[in-house]
Amino acid sequence: MAYSAKIGPSVLSSDLSQLGRECERMMECGADYLHLDVMDGHFVPNITFGHPMVECLRHSIGPDPFFDMHMMVSRPEQWVKPMAAAGASQYTFHLEATTNPGNLIKEIRESGMKVGLAIKPGTTVEELAPWAGQIDMALVMTVEPGFGGQKFMEDMMPKVSWLRSQFPSLDIEVDGGVGPDSIHRCAEAGANMIVSGSAVVSSDDPRSVIALLKNVVIEAIQKRSLDR
Numbered sequence: 001m002a003y004s005a006k007i008g009p010s011v012l013s014s015d016l017s018q019l020g021r022e023c024e025r026m027m028e029c030g031a032d033y034l035h036l037d038v039m040d041g042h043f044v045p046n047i048t049f050g051h052p053m054v055e056c057l058r059h060s061i062g063p064d065p066f067f068d069m070h071m072m073v074s075r076p077e078q079w080v081k082p083m084a085a086a087g088a089s090q091y092t093f094h095l096e097a098t099t100n101p102g103n104l105i106k107e108i109r110e111s112g113m114k115v116g117l118a119i120k121p122g123t124t125v126e127e128l129a130p131w132a133g134q135i136d137m138a139l140v141m142t143v144e145p146g147f148g149g150q151k152f153m154e155d156m157m158p159k160v161s162w163l164r165s166q167f168p169s170l171d172i173e174v175d176g177g178v179g180p181d182s183i184h185r186c187a188e189a190g191a192n193m194i195v196s197g198s199a200v201v202s203s204d205d206p207r208s209v210i211a212l213l214k215n216v217v218i219e220a221i222q223k224r225s226l227d228r
């Protein structure tokens, strides 16, 4: 079992005029990585930021924090090199956004980034499976991508369970509506990379929320290894 519990706050719901400071605040509160949501107004009905912002964040908060770029964009091929140059650590693209996932995976690796592959709620996990051996992380969306603060879709959990059963050492991320109320379901299903936006960022005590989420996942991983 090669995977470990990691919590990656999404700063989508934070004060975007203070994004660098918000990223630092999340790292100071115990975040393992930062999940940065890129939206192009085409793949999803919302716009956030692109590689120029990532470059500024990298300069401002230093070389260490791991940037997981959640690329909710229509032509993910277009931004691989700019994102790598800007300092992105992992490029997580949507399966629905490309006709040639294999080539894109290769390009991302050649650019020096890790590879994440995301599926929207309407996409089956069987469609992702052929690529699972070539990626670092699978992202199972637990809301329709586009906005923070939506309700967690519990009916996505069978996808996570199936992936965990088929790919025991793959990093599996969940994203959307994840917080203290839904983390148990995610952890039991086998997710180990947890994106949490509003539940962490809007909390009066983000450190405690991050610690709670992480402990639940650590306990589920320990239980899973004892059951084997």
Ligand SMILES: O=C(CO)[C@H](O)[C@H](O)COP(=O)(O)O
Pocket (backbone or CB within 6 Å): 010, 012, 013, 035, 037, 070, 143, 144, 145, 146, 147, 148, 149, 150, 175, 176, 177, 178, 195, 196, 197, 198, 199
């Ligand atoms: O990709 C996303 C939305 O498309 C965000 O990462 C996600 O929604 C996180 O925010 P919250 O935890 O508030 O749902």
Ligand SMILES: [Fe+2]
Pocket (backbone or CB within 6 Å): 010, 035, 036, 037, 070, 175, 195
């Ligand atoms: Fe996201």
